[in-house]
Amino acid sequence: MPTTRRTRSLSATPQAIWATVGDPHHLPRWWPLVSRVDAVGDDGFTELLKTSKGRGIRADFRVVESRAPEVFRYEQEVEGSPFERVIRTNVTSVELAPGAEGTTVRLTRRTKLRGMSSLGGFMWRRAAARQLDEALDALEAIHR
Secondary structure (H helix, E strand, C coil): CCEEEEEEEECCCHHHHHHHHCCHHHHHHHCCCEEEEECCCCCEEEEEEECCCCCEEEEEEEEEEEECCCEEEEEECCCCCCCCCCEEEEEEEEEEEEECCEEEEEEEEEEEECHHHHHHHHHHHHHHHHHHHHHHHHHHHHCC
């Protein structure tokens, strides 16, 4: 199961960062490829992702854990979606911890690939690392 982690220290407080990462409405501000978020509830939300060719793809997520201002974890609902052929499970975690000069933000992506896609785990990890780095860059820009 490809697991990718990225950690960065940001100068803002955990509460300030939580206001961004703990509310799915803010995902378009900081998560790569997300152009809009719909159907936000306590138990889940839907992202509209923009492909490199400009097409929109819907992705539904279920909130697994939300503990302010420490952990926000959500899992993609892949059954019946266009992602079903490639992904078995896809879980994203955002963890915040007070640090010496602000907050340590840790992003983790755990993905279990399906079928022949499982042979490309190293490529999946590389793409996930790039996405997590872009998300941290955006969070850093928001919380300067």
